[in-house]
Amino acid sequence: MSRMKLNLGPQHPSTHGVLRLILDVDGEKILGCEPVIGYLHRGMEKMAEGMTYLQYLPTVDRVDYLSGFFNSYAYVAAVEKLLGIQIPQKAAIIRVMLMELNRIASHLLWLGTYLLDLGAVSPFFYTFRERELILNFFEKISGQRMMYNYFIFGGVRSEIDCLEEVEPICKTVLAKLEDYEKILTENPIFISRTKNLGIMDRETAFAYSITGPNLRASNSHLDFRKLSDLYKDFEFKIAKAEDGDCFARYKVRLDEIRESVKIVLQAVEKLKVAGGNINTGLKPLNLKIDTGEAIADVETPRGLTSCCVKADGSDKPYRVKWRTGSFYAVQILPKLLTGHMISDVMAIYGSLDVMLPEVDR
Amino acid sequence: MNYLYCAFIEFLAKFNLPESIALIIFPVLPFCIVAAGMLVMVLVLVLAERKILGFLTQRKGPNRVGYWGLLQTVADGLKLLCKENITPTSADKFLFTLAPIIAFTPVLVVWGILPYNSEFDLMSTPANLIIYLFLAIIPVLGIFLAGYASNSKYSIIGGMRVIAQAISYELPIVFSLLGVVVLSSSLNLTQITLSQSSVYGVLGWYIIPSFIGFIVVFVSILAELNRCPFDLPEAESELVAGYNTEYSGMRFALFYITEYAMMFANAAFISVIFLGGYLSPFGSYISNIVFGDSLFANILVYFEQTFWLLLKTGIIIFLFMLVRATMPRLQSDKLLKFSWNIMLPLAILNLFICMVIKGLGGLL
Numbered sequence: 001m002s003r004m005k006l007n008l009g010p011q012h013p014s015t016h017g018v019l020r021l022i023l024d025v026d027g028e029k030i031l032g033c034e035p036v037i038g039y040l041h042r043g044m045e046k047m048a049e050g051m052t053y054l055q056y057l058p059t060v061d062r063v064d065y066l067s068g069f070f071n072s073y074a075y076v077a078a079v080e081k082l083l084g085i086q087i088p089q090k091a092a093i094i095r096v097m098l099m100e101l102n103r104i105a106s107h108l109l110w111l112g113t114y115l116l117d118l119g120a121v122s123p124f125f126y127t128f129r130e131r132e133l134i135l136n137f138f139e140k141i142s143g144q145r146m147m148y149n150y151f152i153f154g155g156v157r158s159e160i161d162c163l164e165e166v167e168p169i170c171k172t173v174l175a176k177l178e179d180y181e182k183i184l185t186e187n188p189i190f191i192s193r194t195k196n197l198g199i200m201d202r203e204t205a206f207a208y209s210i211t212g213p214n215l216r217a218s219n220s221h222l223d224f225r226k227l228s229d230l231y232k233d234f235e236f237k238i239a240k241a242e243d244g245d246c247f248a249r250y251k252v253r254l255d256e257i258r259e260s261v262k263i264v265l266q267a268v269e270k271l272k273v274a275g276g277n278i279n280t281g282l283k284p285l286n287l288k289i290d291t292g293e294a295i296a297d298v299e300t301p302r303g304l305t306s307c308c309v310k311a312d313g314s315d316k317p318y319r320v321k322w323r324t325g326s327f328y329a330v331q332i333l334p335k336l337l338t339g340h341m342i343s344d345v346m347a348i349y350g351s352l353d354v355m356l357p358e359v360d361r
Numbered sequence: 362m363n364y365l366y367c368a369f370i371e372f373l374a375k376f377n378l379p380e381s382i383a384l385i386i387f388p389v390l391p392f393c394i395v396a397a398g399m400l401v402m403v404l405v406l407v408l409a410e411r412k413i414l415g416f417l418t419q420r421k422g423p424n425r426v427g428y429w430g431l432l433q434t435v436a437d438g439l440k441l442l443c444k445e446n447i448t449p450t451s452a453d454k455f456l457f458t459l460a461p462i463i464a465f466t467p468v469l470v471v472w473g474i475l476p477y478n479s480e481f482d483l484m485s486t487p488a489n490l491i492i493y494l495f496l497a498i499i500p501v502l503g504i505f506l507a508g509y510a511s512n513s514k515y516s517i518i519g520g521m522r523v524i525a526q527a528i529s530y531e532l533p534i535v536f537s538l539l540g541v542v543v544l545s546s547s548l549n550l551t552q553i554t555l556s557q558s559s560v561y562g563v564l565g566w567y568i569i570p571s572f573i574g575f576i577v578v579f580v581s582i583l584a585e586l587n588r589c590p591f592d593l594p595e596a597e598s599e600l601v602a603g604y605n606t607e608y609s610g611m612r613f614a615l616f617y618i619t620e621y622a623m624m625f626a627n628a629a630f631i632s633v634i635f636l637g638g639y640l641s642p643f644g645s646y647i648s649n650i651v652f653g654d655s656l657f658a659n660i661l662v663y664f665e666q667t668f669w670l671l672l673k674t675g676i677i678i679f680l681f682m683l684v685r686a687t688m689p690r691l692q693s694d695k696l697l698k699f700s701w702n703i704m705l706p707l708a709i710l711n712l713f714i715c716m717v718i719k720g721l722g723g724l725l
Contacts, residue, residue: 004514006514006515006518007514012601013601014599027521028518028521028522028693028694115689118689118690119589119590119592119596119688119689119690120589120687120688120689120690121414121418121589121685121686122414122417122418122686122687124418125418125419125420126418126419129419183687187688187689189590189688189689189690189691190689192691192692192695193689193690193691193692193695341692341693341694342518342599342600342693343593343596343599343690343692343693344692345599346599347692
């Protein structure tokens, strides 16, 4: 069979959203790849200019709907920097706990869908079972399963009254994680499909601005949590792998779940003794912010998310800019895919954990 | 058979029909039974697969249509029948229609070859093992044709993969079966079944001398059926639906029926070759043990034989489903390497072992 152009997407079962990859293939071999994005563009940045600070807050969860707390945090923290307010200690701990739980949920979903991409049907349902526990907890505290709108300027919206549920969830997740590792880490088919595939060395990863687990799988220990004040009281290791292939990215994400569980448990201990307010009691309605600009960074499950808010003294942000990890992961696809087979496309693309709403915003 | 034949002639005589009609109709009748049985079995299998996969993945499976979801497949079949048959404008219309027919037709014959019990054995020609192997590969041609005729990129990649897969996995199957042929000195499925009979029941089955052959055939048949982990031709997450991307309505249903009917036929084939077919695992039939050597017991034995065959087939099919629930998909190039580098040498080793066993048996 001669060369042909294969349009993978925008409607394809395993692009998990609407990414279009124009593949230049010779038989099954990929000679070139051109990702086309923009099918899920919602104008998140432009939208902000017509909304007040408070009105924009519920929409930021949708930047990446699998890790709503992180986006919320990035925006809220940027606005807090502009306002120059310090959040109460208790609110900070709650934020950390929820973000780490969200990271676990996001990585679990990634694990399930990644294996679905590789052709294994059942892990999808198993990981959803544990994710469900976490989402149920989120639902109890915020009333929502994905779009939480729980962080507000100066703290969090309400008290957590079901804190005792967190520890059993963490235990279950850890126990089930062992099971997954038993099935997957030693599985010859899984190894043959992920080892030495889509190798991304450290320099390439830096050159392409890759962050998050994808970068840490390439022998780097850049974790923005370690640089952030929010996490300075928490002990955790940076999950890291050397090889930079799909298997390394899988290992990093699984290790990250373990580290996140540690952080969550520490946060629960801290919350048990922590007192004080959960927010500064700032009235966000008709909030006017003086001219200024602030950036807040957060390490999401997909890399670094930054939210830059520019204020011009009115009640609406002058400009909001998002920097998200997945956008850069899509950029590196042509480099990683070229030379591989069609059946490797999903193995490589899935291992990068690209979240399309985050790419297009 | 003779008794039934006479009864049939008498039955026709009641309607004043000559014997010559019976001569024509009678051999066709069992095939009609097989065809009807096949459709029913496909309905059962599809439901069973969905139920078993459901239970393995913490779901309930279909449970809305009929009691316990029993009518779900019937509903799905009716839905597919009512759907529009879409032919893409760029497709080769003749081949596009022909492909599902080519895939489906041999399945009916394949079902007729299998010995279901010592009487219901329709095509007991001296070498029906060979006929079976020939016919069982024809659906692959239909699938390839479907991929080619669709004139769509995903389809043609699926079609290409199915051919590569079938060629590389047909050889290990044939070589492993040669071991059994050596052991039984026969190419006839009934003879192969009967030569496995012993007073020790299970111990006489060929799975014991040719265990490697059993594993090789099991894996290769998974590949030939395009089932997980070898479901590359219709790899959902890569090729959308592979060869049947462009198919809809009844044509799609024909592929679906083919897939499941072939799954049953091949599972039954494995049980005939390696698990003693319709033989009882206890050496002698339970009917004979309970009712002695009476006429009633001898009639009951036929049903018991079919029951054993279905049970063994069911176990094999359950294993197929278990594999599907557990394994990720192989890569296309590694799939071929796996066949040529591992399966084929193993099959030849198995043939060698079988020959040694046969030779030793001859010496003793």
